Amino acid sequence: MSEWTQRLENPVSARLRDPGVTGYTGLVLGVLAAFLAIPPIEARTTTWPIVVGIVAVALGIWTTTRGRRRLGIGAIVSGLLGIGLGILATRSGTGNLEAVFNASLVAQTFAFATPLVFGAIAGMFSERSGVVNIGLEGMMLMGAFWGVFGADKGGTWVVGILVGGATGGVLALVYAYFAIHLRADQIVGGTAVNFLALGITGYFFFQIYHGEYVPAGVSQIPDVNIPGLKDVGFLGPAIGHLNLMIWVGFLVVIASYFVVFKTPIGLRIRACGEHPRAADTVGINVYAVRYGCVVLSGVLAAIGGVYLSDGFGGGTFNDNMTAGRGFIALAAMIFGNWRPAGAFGAAVLFGLSSAVALRLQVYSASASTLFNVLPYVLTLIAVAGVIGRTVPPAADGKPYSKQ
């Protein structure tokens, strides 16, 4: 729909979108983040170095996924160093911020990021095949409720993951039928999915558990305790006992990279997303590929939801538990330019801002809120194309009719 507007070029914003410019801007901001905390400027809180540093990292991810890899990585490193130095500088002044920034922040970042990682990879599969998935939020919510339901009734978290994933897949299948066969508007269909999931999970949560919490003692997704790391200073609390699904999330990212970019199946998926007519001509069953991708998308998003309720949430559920995480996942996917590594980087970045937001609550409610807004503001800037160009698959969102 917006194809024609994308062609309207603006010379000034085109120059700003150049990866070289974004990369160097990231480098400079990273340095600035460090300097914000020391004498000439001397911000009294760590908020500003971190905000500027995160923007630098964001610019770096942007640049990396758009061709200037080395420069982008430089900007990411510069941003991270800026954050680190900024914290070090302020920490000497205000000691209690030590509680905010320590090794367990890493663990918490991954914990917050994992639902987003699953959601973003889920969205990537769907959109790479040419089907926009606004319904990620709903599919994730389905997984969150039915996963904890499965773990409760089935007695083990394995059943929870299977049941949760399956319900997400079923909802995605319904969506796929409307989006692919009936050629319904995909934005409208995705909105419907979100409403449906909200209603279904809320309805059955009350029907089955009478509005009480899910009974305590539900089998939870276990943590992975790495034996050698237990007593290692920083790594122990950071990655020594992360939840199983966090590691699975890492594997999903790596696997999806190989599937999408290194296998014939991935080539077919991308062909359906870029030029379905051509794909059809060479004998690819466009409908089958799209169905497969949308259902896979539903399953993955729902597993992210299962982790949210049965891993991260400690085996509980509450109404509308996802609370916008599906949309942050969508944002992470867009920010990562429809690529697994980029989506992962953005998801971790957004996870970091959530983790910091939670910890800052103790010190300052308004600073905490600032961090919660960050993913959305960054994505808004990203889609605005001011700092680069998002390139969705060419046929993303366009229904395909066989002739």
Next chain:
Amino acid sequence: MTEEPNVPPETPEEAALTGTLAASIALKQRAGGLIVPVLTALIAFLLGGLVVLATGHNPLLAYRDIFNGAGLNWVFHPTTNVADTAAYNLSQTLLQTTTLILCGLAVAFAFRCGMFNIGGQGQYFVGLYVANWVGVDFSGMSPLPHILLAVGAATLAGGLWAGIAGFLKATVGAHEVISTIMLNWIAIWVGEWLFGDGGPLQNSANKTVPISSDIAESAKLPVFWGEKELQGLHVGFFVAIAALVVFWAILNRTTLGYEVRAVGFNPEAAAYGGINVRKNLVRAMAISGAFAGLAGALDMTGYLYHFGQSDIPANSVGFIGIAVALLGRNTAVGTGLGALLFGALLFGTTHGLSSNVIQPELAGNLTYIIEGLVVLFVGADVLILYLWNTRRRLRPRGPKAAEAAA
């Protein structure tokens, strides 16, 4: 204006023969008529009823309770006395309808320009916040200017908020769906900040409660049905009805509306015809947002009077506006009727249900299920065209069929 082409636009039926995109949109608009929305709603209620049945409740009794809870049984014994339960319930349903009409128009107007404004919720919130700010902080004004200032500022704020998305689309081609989703969540978190601990709009009396102060008496809208203290129906209801007329008049009787619709049908053709497409995208989005901002303003000055952190996640009128507009096929009359339907569902499911039939918690979620089904089925154009074709096959001698065959 000289930009207007001399040739009058074709009728949808004429255009259908040429097979343009505009024609297919227009055809779907007409093909739907009244049948498809009604059918859609019936299917949604039927499937929702099956869920109720499957979980061991009686769907007919549940729907009867919701019908009565919404005060729709008022038509059997009309009275203006709000001591009467049905009359009171109806006044509450109309209160919800007021909001939903405007939230529906916010979606519908952008739709007519070919854009999907999914950000009605954020624009509504922005309107609400600004109305609260003006209502609280500008106390000491006399009532009429105060109300006008609060409502005007909030409407403007909603328009500006949506205008960001329109501007981004017009200048750099950012998809409005993504940008309005992001703007929604920014508005939500800004609200958390405004009303939260130490936030600028938090009440000054009790700093432990994350709720705003009440707006000044002078900013409160007059209530014409019921009591102010009992959340009576305020005059904003008539503003919403007037907005429906304004919506229709802008689209069908002004150059602006003509341009907006032309861009919606086919932006390239519109540009070729001398219409400034970018300007219209921004304008349509801003007008959309103004409707949603107005909804927030009327809610704040009409009956909420204050707002808190916990009210933010509980509020989804902006999203329901999507279902309202889609069910109403983005027309003024349709949006009005859709708003009444969902207004009745919203109030009827929260209230006056006997727990041996269906609990309010279940009924509230049933509303979401029905909304989801409505949106799902309304979105299926092929299904609608199939129904349209079936109808045409059933009436082969109809005047339209003859025209299409010609």
